[in-house]
Amino acid sequence: MTRHPKKNYMMMKGSSINCSTTFDSIPNELISEVLSRVAASSLTDMFNAKLSCKILNEIAEEKQVYQRVSLDKFPIVPWKPLNEKQQAFLNKCQQSENPDFMYRQAVLDYFNKTDLRSACQHLEKAVKLGHIGSQYLTCIILLLCGDDELIKASIKILSDFRKSKFTKRILKLCRKKLIRILRQMWVKNYLLIQPPTFCSTPNQHQWKSQWSEDDDNIKCEACIADREIRIISSTYNYYL
Ligand SMILES: [Zn+2]
Structure with missing residues (x-):
């Protein structure tokens, strides 16, 4: 996957998190691996990570992450229709x-x-x-x-x-x-x-x-x- 130029993420709207600095030196593959592990242990944590930063939000959409996400918290037969x-x-x-x-x-x-x-x-x-x-x-x-x-x-x-x-x-x-x-x-x-x-x-x-x-x-x-x-x-x- 190609990450957008990091300069696009210098400052998140309404947030002081500087993703560019945080992730500049980390290869996409490593971030993806970490997110996959997070997703495998907790769906909630994965969504929290997605919300925290645009780069994480983008990488969390990769097939590799979805392949490992845990569905334990998702009811197998929902009591009401899924949104x-x-x-x-x-x-x-x-x-x-x-x-x-x-x-x-x-x-x-x-x-x-x-x-x-x-x-x-x-x-x-x-x-x-x-x-x-x-x-x-x-x-x-x-x-x-x-x-x-x-x-x-x-x-x-x-x-x-x-x-x-x-x-x-x-x-x-x-x-x-x-x-x-x-x-x-x-x-x-x-x-x-x-x-x-x-x-x-x-x-x-x-x-x-x-x-x-x-x-x-x-x-x-x-x-x-x-x-x-x-x-x-x-x-x-x-x-x-
Ligand atoms: Zn026996």
Whole structure:
């Protein structure tokens, strides 16, 4: 992207911020990277940055920034129609291939519209972009409707998440995000309402509770998958 000559920004209208001096020595790529990180952690902070200076406002419109913006604060099913600005913002996220946008579409596709094909298309793109929540969601969907091989692979991936404190924390965050979104919508997919069971001998394995999120005693990989599905299955509003 070509930034306008910095002299145009010497003094902002009604503001004493001298953007030219502030950003003169910083390459656009670095500003864009910083803004992308801000956008990834807080949508509000990104908009505040946009309002603070014309240069930031311009760079924040780049595809790279929109690709990483977090949509966590945006309700998945708005209670009232979106205004023009909100709709334009979401459209830009979609055009920029924001993986969080694709993840949310996949959740709606699968759990509300029961459209597996569309969910998989969105997830495939988001996973390729490294969206970890989409990898987790792919495992959950495959556990619910995949063939034996895909179920086996998903059980293994979920089990691997528990191998270190770091990946366990990621698993927990992914689960929390999915549950938060499911609670905002009507789930119409009966597979989550009556989830399958993967372990053939659960009575022989240790389970504190199907809702316990920190049960480290479970060693059986199939039981880990069973518990994961049941935690999610028990925490949403369903509608058939
Ligand atoms: Zn088991």
